Amino acid sequence: MKANNCGHEWIVSLTQQEEESDLDTSLVQVIYDLLEVKNFAIYINKHFDAQIAAQLINKNTTLEQLSAEESLRLVEKLNENKVRITKQSDKVITYIPAYHFGKVIGVIIIETDEELPDRVTMLAVHILNIYANHLSLLYKSRQDPLTELLNRQTFDKKVMEIVSGNGFLEPRSDSKDTRNWYLAIIDIDHFKNVNDNFGHVIGDEVILLVAQLLKNNFRLEDYVFRYGGEEFAVLFQVNSEQECNIALDRLRTNISQYMFPQVGHLTISIGFLELKNMDTVSSIVNQADLALYHSKNTGRNKVTPYSDLDVSEEVTTDNSIELF
Numbered sequence: 151m152k153a154n155n156c157g158h159e160w161i162v163s164l165t166q167q168e169e170e171s172d173l174d175t176s177l178v179q180v181i182y183d184l185l186e187v188k189n190f191a192i193y194i195n196k197h198f199d200a201q202i203a204a205q206l207i208n209k210n211t212t213l214e215q216l217s218a219e220e221s222l223r224l225v226e227k228l229n230e231n232k233v234r235i236t237k238q239s240d241k242v243i244t245y246i247p248a249y250h251f252g253k254v255i256g257v258i259i260i261e262t263d264e265e266l267p268d269r270v271t272m273l274a275v276h277i278l279n280i281y282a283n284h285l286s287l288l289y290k291s292r293q294d295p296l297t298e299l300l301n302r303q304t305f306d307k308k309v310m311e312i313v314s315g316n317g318f319l320e321p322r323s324d325s326k327d328t329r330n331w332y333l334a335i336i337d338i339d340h341f342k343n344v345n346d347n348f349g350h351v352i353g354d355e356v357i358l359l360v361a362q363l364l365k366n367n368f369r370l371e372d373y374v375f376r377y378g379g380e381e382f383a384v385l386f387q388v389n390s391e392q393e394c395n396i397a398l399d400r401l402r403t404n405i406s407q408y409m410f411p412q413v414g415h416l417t418i419s420i421g422f423l424e425l426k427n428m429d430t431v432s433s434i435v436n437q438a439d440l441a442l443y444h445s446k447n448t449g450r451n452k453v454t455p456y457s458d459l460d461v462s463e464e465v466t467t468d469n470s471i472e473l474f
């Protein structure tokens with residue numbers, strides 16, 4: 151895709167993307183067209199969070215890949231300089247930062263024989279700005295407005311991406327061992343009483359506080375969703391079902407000990423399962439749901455693994471039935 155001098159076609163190509171992965175593909179193509187060299191690597195922090203390492207967008211780069219620590223350090227360094235150029239033997243390395251609201255959220259590293267013309271560097275800066283703005287819009291469209299957790303539409307997509315092995319969610323980079331993906335469905339117990347006794351505004355505040363407690367109890371790279379009104383879902387990686395049970399039980403205890411303003415103490419019920427050998431989002435959710443119902447039906451304030459259920463009578467054979 152060639153562009154005229156102002157890069158109009160490139161801007162159109164970036165801003166028409168509705169999926170993050172398509173936006174990334176478009177950025178890689180645009181940068182390639184602009185530079186006319188293949189020796190570049192694009193690192194972007196998709197979480198807009200300085201504590202999380204920027205991830206490599208063009209995985210087939212010919213440049214040596216940075217570790218998480220190196221990319222964190224590089225992004226931090228670029229906060230002090232706009233574009234940075236270094237010379238290494240006969241190579242020129244150009245670092246072009248990607249900004250979002252004044253914060254560096256990523257970088258393009260380019261290796262060339264000669265210094266890049268100023269016009270090319272400036273166009274790359276502008277393209278990265280447009281990319282970052284569009285990325286942030288897509289990011290916001292995936293969030294629930296009250297809690298800023300990921301929304302239900304994003305949940306379906308992410309589960310599908312995990313079980314289809316499309317690699318949208320990568321294995322945790324700091325672990326050598328194999329971690330598996332788990333889904334937990336979490337529901338506030340007797341939440342109707344909160345609304346009835348304290349009103350919907352306090353009810354909303356409770357939902358917001360539970361959302362924050364959930365976020366605090368999981369890692370930044372885990373995915374926490376507002377699944378429905380007072381229902382939440384979490385996709386996260388751990389080594390074993392036992393480890394998963396311990397983590398979720400810790401969350402259950404933390405919430406039961408938390409003093410909600412005006413309302414006092416509340417509890418949550420949880421059902422969870424490992425994501426494996428399952429093909430539809432609804433079958434996965436149905437199973438997590440059955441485990442959650444078990445927690446509800448056996449006294450609430452509990453964590454139930456789906457694998458603990460005697461499912462012979464309970465599992466529906468019709469995957470189209472949503473139990474939520």
Ligand SMILES: Nc1nc2c(ncn2[C@@H]2O[C@H](COP(=O)(O)OP(=O)(O)OP(=O)(O)O)[C@@H](O)[C@H]2O)c(=O)[nH]1
Binds near residue numbers: 341343352353378380
């Ligand atoms: N304030 C507020 N309430 C909501 C929201 N979404 C759903 N609800 C309320 O959440 C309540 C859910 O009630 P139920 O499904 O009966 O469940 P529960 O009272 O939590 O009881 P158990 O789940 O059986 O422990 C209903 O009263 C809904 O109106 C929301 O966004 N804000």
